[in-house]
Amino acid sequence: MHDAADTRTTGPRDHHADVAILGGGLAGLTLAMQLRQRHPDLAVTVIERRAHPVREAAHKVGESSVEIGAHYFAHTLGLREHLETEQIRKFGFRFFFSEGADKVDRCTELGVSQLMPTPSWQIDRGRFENHLGERARALGVRFDDDAVVRGLDIADDDGDHAVRIEQAGETHTVTCRWLVDASGRAGLVKRKLDLAMANDHNANAVWWRVDGIVDPNSWSQDAHWLQRCDPPDRWRSTNHMCGPGYWFWLIPLSSGAHSLGIVCDADMHPLDTMNTHAKAMDWLRTHQPQVAASLDSTEHTLQDFLFLRHFSYGVKQVFSRNRWALTGEAGLFLDPFYSPGSDFIAISNTYICDLIEKERAGTDIGPYAELYQQLYFSFYENTLTLYQDQYPLFGDEQVMPVKVIWDYTYYWALLAPLFFAERLTDLATLGRLRPAFNEARALNLALQPLLREWGARNTARGRAPASRLLDQFHIGWFREMNSALNDTLDTEAFVARIADNVARMRWLAAEILGRARQDHADIDDHGLDALLADTTDVPVSLGANWYADAA
Template sequence: MASISQHSPAGARRVDVAILGGGLAGLTLALQLRQQSPDLSITVLERHTHPVREAAHKVGESTVEIGAHYLANVLGLREHLDSEQIRKFGFRFFFSEGSDRVDRCTELGVSQILPTPSWQIDRGRFENFLGERARAAGIAFNDGAVVRTLDLDDGEGDHGVTYEHEGETRQIACRWLVDASGRAGLLKRKLDLAQPNAHDANAAWWRVDGIVDPNAWSEDAQWLQRCTPPDRWRSTNHMCGPGYWFWLIPLSSGAHSLGIVCDAKMHPLETMNTHDKAMDWLRRHQPQVAASLDRSQHTLQDFLFLRHFSHGCKQVFSERRWALTGESGVFLDPFYSPGTDFIAIANTYICDLVAKDAAGAAFAPYASLYQQLFFSFYENTLTLYQDQYALFGDAQVMPVKVIWDYTYYWSLLSPLFFAGRMTDVAMLGRLRPAFEAARALNLAMQPMLREWGRRNEGHDGPAARLLDQFRIDWFHDMNRALHDTLDDDGFAARIAANVDRMRWLAAEVLQHARRRHPDIDDQGLGALLSGDSPAPASLHAVWYADAA
């Protein structure tokens, strides 16, 4: 590591990296830094005292492919995930607005588990484990530490942190300072980095004792046997309606996490900002779920709400040796569970910047480049959510959107991360045309789907059906292929083939939208496709079943 500057407060303890916040983002960063550089001196300052409470601690329990791969394989935590957390049975969506018979609604999900694993994570249990692991790795993890002041050096001098711990005021000097303090945003507030975005959504969530099993909602043997094994409860279950979705996520400590996420205009937060109001809201919109939760065994553990949870950030990586990760930087939306993904990406970039500095290399140009890449990933992912909540109750269009969104995710960002190529500048340059082509397709597809849904308003959805993602061969194969090891040419060819798949899928979706609404505004999608034909039998016609 480059030597620590002597321009530090007298008496301050010197470290290479100080991390403000010992939650998921901060502790995983500390472990990744330790794994990368065993001699690095790392201090983590966490406000909460450990061990934290299991179950009722933090939301953000569901992982998807990038975040799960980061935890299991990059950080080597697979054994804990398999033994102490719950293997997820994929995402599952029920288009069940107002229904007291969920087994008579359209269901979207997998009948069998896809090859790439992900987990439902009890954040309290997991963060306690991460804290123990950090200490065992020689990381100074100070829980119960309250940061009081931050002093940033604009040159080569150390940054300074003053904090209170165990009744004493203490100081540390650090070469690198990382804000992982979540919505407290210690460094973000000091530097006025907060930046709003145009995604206006709110959330209310709570945890209850006991597991909520969707299979208990039906006695229909055929419906119960759709999944192998019949473990719908292990899925992240989404109960969907116009302008909202409701999550059900099981926790390994024996509790269930529940939450309403909604468009602020369509479902005001004031209708759900207490547990009683939230249950009344649920009785109107998801009566079968509410009836299940009204049972005495589901005792309330906690209740919280958050207004306008989505936010951006003006800067996340600096040539002045500071950075932000986790919710202190950007946060998109809990739908598709991208939070851990963006922790994984930010932490990977921060580790590379610290490593370059340690080697005496010029890291400042990379801070700028990585920030451009990180913000492009954030902005492209934001398009999946912004102004799209009105679609969430549409059992015709929303399943198509989910397939499209996942195809986009597995085509570019996921293989890039799985292959360990997030910092491969040469490959990123080579792939730039493919990324730009995919981005253009998505930027046209999202408003076209929105227009399709708008034209469907006032029509009933299709009859009850299972839309089984597992039986879409190419979709299943894209998930499996994330683990393939390829050389440079093979990897570039894979990305090109993935973008071709996006084009075929876009052509098919547009074709079906035009069948239903011949004069639909395709938002420029047709021009991008330039006469491309859809791949034969890419999706079964049932995915596009016309509204009545």
């Protein structure tokens, strides 16, 4: 066992670890903490390329957390106090359908007027990772920062893995029982084993940070608009400025900077139109002129700029019976819309902890590694459907708000409750839930193309913006789903809750199909009629205002 005094090394030396983690960013440090909290006798070494402490407002994506990731940080890892005092409580997602608008307060706005019951936070990654490094070392993790991995030997039998490291101009070797790749897009194990795999989500992103907080309330002098939210703190939201084929994010950081980024369909908005800061600002002046005018202020000095082409990807394997695993962006990456990155870190880290625990107890982990990987890939594939081929409708102020409600409902109905209830590895309960998960998946696979077709037909018809707030907080059942994530339920009640959630999805799907047919009587049902054949007594889920023609 390492004691805290051993964890800050002054130079290279060979040693053995039970678990060696390549990468001391968000995924690697949270995994190290989770392992040591569960098993204080476990020797864990983290190998990080950057020197710590890192600068605040670190140039990384993943600053906006949602319910699973936020719960993982606050509850599983016990970081609630840091999040409450050193980060920013998030005011939910907020969407402005503001393509070409010079008056954002005259557009459709989607968001909450009050905080939802289950919290999430905007995370300054530099500040957070510095805190994680300190906490990991205090827990007895050996954290070798400013260290470069020069070679990997991955055992294909019961032998140890080996990692060759250069640090302070010298080299040493770490042998380990378990090897976990948390090296981000460097993907050290993925490259070594040729595990990279493309997906069909063709999107690019550029992002940068500026000094100072960008406050959407400064864009209006309309007293009614300013007071729509209580408190009137739109700046604390993850603000999405939406248009056909793209969205632009604004995320506040507790260090006093603001994170900004354009994410777009690669065919509709080519990367070469925005791959420098000057080009990105010109692009904003065309598509989001009021935002661009705000950012042109001298108080918002540029800090950095980066772009990524084809940022989304899958992977062939993440967990192995040979005691290696991938987590975070070293494995796969979806899309920053809905901020699922920390969710998938939480899920993969939980599976890795369970596999390590089982292997230490002498269990044959082969079947578990295969099953956990199947589950993890199913979560990835189902979530990818929310983004793939859907960017063209992002500017539709009628269909996109309905899609957001559907996507949230899908998330809060199944995956989020499973994580909150700590049942990701409860195979008996997962077996009982398989029919519900299959039904929900089928509903979603039919709903996404319906929404896509609805949006495409609206584009042909033409629409005009309207000054309105579509307030998610005042959808009673929606707010209750968010609150219910925190309920403690026995197995029978939990299974019943999931069944009720899928029933809600079925009712909502029936309502959405009916509303789409009111707009376009000949729209394809995409298989929904068959799935909804037994649905009766459909309650009013959203209300007419959510479907109202804004023209």
